[in-house]
Amino acid sequence: MTAPRLIRPAGRQGPGPIPHGLLESLDLIVARRASGALPGDRRAAGLGSGTELAQLRPYEVGDDVRQIDAAATARTGIPHVRLHVPERTLTTWIALDLSPSMAFGTADRLKSDVAEGVTLTLGRLAIRRAGRVALMTFGAGTPRLHPPRASKPGVVALQRALEEGVAPDGHHEPGALAGALRRIGRVATQPGLVVVISDWRDEDDWTRALGALAQRHSVMAIEVRDPRESAVPAVGRLALVDPETGERVEVDTSRRSVRDRFAQIEADRRARVARELRRLQVEHIALSTEGDWLQALGRRLS
Template identity: 65%
Template sequence: MASPSDTTPQPHRRRAQLAQPAAKQGPGAMPPALLDALAIAVTQRVAGALPGDRRAAGVGAGTELAQIRPYAFGDDVRRIDAATTARTGEPHVRLEVPERTLTTWLALDVSSSMAFGTAARLKADVAEGVMLAIGRLALRHAGRVGIATFGDGDTRVQPPRGSKAGLVALRRTLNAGVARDGVADPHALADALGRVGRVARLPGLVVVVSDFRDQRDWARPLGVLRSRHAVLAVEVHDPREASIPPVGRIAVVDPETGRRVEVDTSRPRVREKFAAIEAERRETLASELRRLRVDHAALSTDEDWLLQLGRRLR
């Protein structure tokens, strides 16, 4: 696995301050039985996209011998096999089969729109639950977890870690919260997918958790990821985003940009137009994911998100 440090020049963006929303409720209970069912569903999805039994391509660091061959100029001297070299009188190198572990990349949207919620919990709470559930499943069988966060300015990528270190990094990321103020960047998702694609060299699982609102040009980098990895797109939404109740004149503030708009919700035409625009946006998203053959799970803040996720994957 190559180092996730990316030297590609990135445009400077203002970094938002992260904080936990005041109305945070948490992801709720995660019964072990549902987590086990989710583990089976995820394994079935991933198995069809990876070569063999989670075996990395080529040779690399491992414990199972692949071959012993004569030393060639440029070989790593640390791979010289002492016993064979002593027996033959010529330097030989030892090559192993890479370990059969799965690396899971979690891309989390931490933009301020994720702090919205009018039902049982916020969108950020649902996203936190998905991250914890998938992260625990990924670490269960000696796997590793890499994390990318976007939506608060520059994309931040953390290298894959296993065991306790991976879980600590995941919890630290979730405890940081979401962006307080609007940092409008319509290419944040595309940038994060591109960064993950450049550092995730070996086939694995990529899970994108976002509300996918006001994001552009993400289809191409997501398609590139899909050509090499198993990809799951988790869309988090709130029922109030699909319709406006007739409560008269209200002031609406876009959390991404801070723009303030006054609308008269008592007018049926306004409500119908809003519902039509939102329905078209979500259908366009679902259609694009189907075209890319990316698994799509839509989770709502007013339902059991873990049960929804398990049913969708199965």
């Protein structure tokens, strides 16, 4: 599949400020949403280096002498070694929608601006506790994987990826979300946190792939909306273009039946997405281009 040339959408505002204090308050909340998967909170298979004691036993030939416990040895008169449970860091996998519809926005910012802010916020939270963050972009050609990275390189990789922009109008790719989720399922071998950021427009057949991820990982679905997508104003005849397909249509918004039908179709679509996510037991957070998306995210996570 040929990847379209990404664009920086007109009207781009950026996500706005991300206060450090609010980031601090979200830190533990996001960690708890990942089934408490802080470094050291998950038991890994076998024994190894770590902070949690697994076993205290007499020394055997071949044991690492650095693991000898002086207190137990002095108390018993027999050399003893301490074995620990190895710690396993948490990897956060972010699946980010770069399809043309993400460049839409009629309120304070574009949907892609909100998605960018959420990606950066969760990426910074992911590395705070020695964790790693990976990014999978979709909707702009073949899904592109930015592999897991820790510390500052992880955030820098996110920032560079976000600077590339979104796909131009008319580059709709059926099944892009499902393809990205399947690829994450293949490369994410250890349980972690998967966050899907999308507007879920014109996306089909993603439920099976998301359900498979939810069986192994903690999954969070963040839907980005714009208020104009749910209601059209009465402003007479309008020429509208579907950013995903490039199809142009003219509608008479002065007719109440047209406005009601428009609102009903959108309400049904959103209800269908919410219903499928609920069935899969995936946490669903809806954010808007109107208002403070970061405050809204914090309220939903708290």
